[in-house]
Amino acid sequence: MNFASVRIITEDVDRLVQFYEKVLGVSAEHPAPVFAELVVPSCTLAIGHSQTVPLFGTGSAVAADNHSVIIEFRVYNIDAEYERLKPFVDEWVKEPTTMPWGNRAMLFRDPDGNLINLFEPVTEAAIKRFSRRG
Known part of the structure; x- marks a missing residue:
């Protein structure tokens, strides 16, 4: 099994896509007006409008109601990114x-x-741990 993506459900796809394009430094692909994907080498961040939720079953997701997930990206210079x-x-x-x-x-x-958590391994142990992940 391969991890494919994380999908964020929103009421404003364009606003969220523009934000993540700035954060990730990539342009989004828009296969449909209610859906976009931002593809980076390690994963895909998908953004879907709340209109897409019924396709997955009633009540499967609520826009802007996340209280338990942190979306994380590894970077190579955290202070420069800040x-x-x-x-x-x-x-x-x-x-x-x-x-x-x-x-x-x-x-x-x-x-x-x-x-959103951006992080950079900085100690010897953390660098070693992430070197095995590619």
């Missing part, structure tokens, strides 16, 4: 901080309130 993102991130949760498990991380919210 400076790059400061102009358009409205809600910072944590500025770059070295965590006890060896990652330097920062957390912020996307326009729908979803929590």
